[in-house]
Amino acid sequence: MPGTERGNSRVQGRTTHLRHPRSDLLVLLVGTPLLGLLLGLALPPFARWASGSPVLPWRAGVEFLGRLDAPWQLGLFVAAGLVAGGLLVLAAFAEEMSLTLTDERVEVARDSRSRDFARADVSAVFLDGKQLVLLGRDSGELVRGAHAPRAAALAEAFRAHGYPWRDSDPHASLFHRWIPGTPDLPAEVHALLAARKAALKRKAPRDAGDLGETVRELGYVVRDEGTEQYWRPLAAA
Known part of the structure; x- marks a missing residue:
């Protein structure tokens, strides 16, 4: 059965893939170069205006920024923003968990490592602040970490596959x-x-x-x- 989109999750048959929302990645990739361009356009005239202050600290540095208005220098600001956006996307993938759910098992991937748990071994799933937590049958934590998908998508997906989703930590x-x-x-x-x-x-x-x-x-x-x-x-x- 072909995959269908549900919020920031993708369901294939009875498998749900929960990953980082594409809209957030797009904001990072597009927004940071745009921010670099805006800084490149606004910073030099602001620095030239600020350099007229008689009590300006770090005057030499501010005057240097006031001279960075050549087209190639604006290009450097945009390039720096693009690199920063790429690094932020890589950091988001490295630090946050991606999840694969079926009615029988949940796979958690993070930081190039993957762990797999049977649904029968999961006694509770809940959010603790910005972290997703899965508890085992002995109430010990199987998984705790930052989650890429949004809270509503997590709750919907876990409940759809029969996992014991809780509104808070039962212990x-x-x-x-x-x-x-x-x-x-x-x-x-x-x-x-x-x-x-x-x-x-x-x-x-x-x-x-x-x-x-x-x-x-x-x-x-x-x-x-x-x-x-x-x-x-x-x-x-």
Whole structure:
């Protein structure tokens, strides 16, 4: 059966592909070169006007910008915008998940890695802020990450294939803010959460994710709210 478009998802028979909306990619590819052109047109006259101020900081740099109005220089602004748009599109593909749903399985692809889960092993699917979360039968997180499709398309697709979509985290009330040394957690989990906090601080999400998986193996779930870590025991533990 030929594929049909549904919002920002594409359905083929009983398979739904959820990817980054084409309209968003088009905005990045077209909008950034246009922004470069507008900057190239507006920045030199603005810089020449601003250079007349007697208290102008970085005068030499502003005066240099005021001289960038040759056609080839405008072309450089447009080219820089095109390169920036391409890089933003690549970053969007790398950081956000794409999903393939059937009535039996869900495949999650992100950052050149792909994971596959049976529908029977998924106990809940919901959005936590800007992140999509899939929970396993033990209430542990199977997947957590930024989602490319819009929220309405996600909910529609998961429900259509019989997945347990939830409006919020069904275990939200079980989370506690992590306080180093609290007697509620084993020393091993404290050490892992301390290492995970350091990984988040140095902006190493893959390391933080691997540490979170290890925490789960010990019977706990961890998530972030701002700069704080929150934990809860597995519901089946």
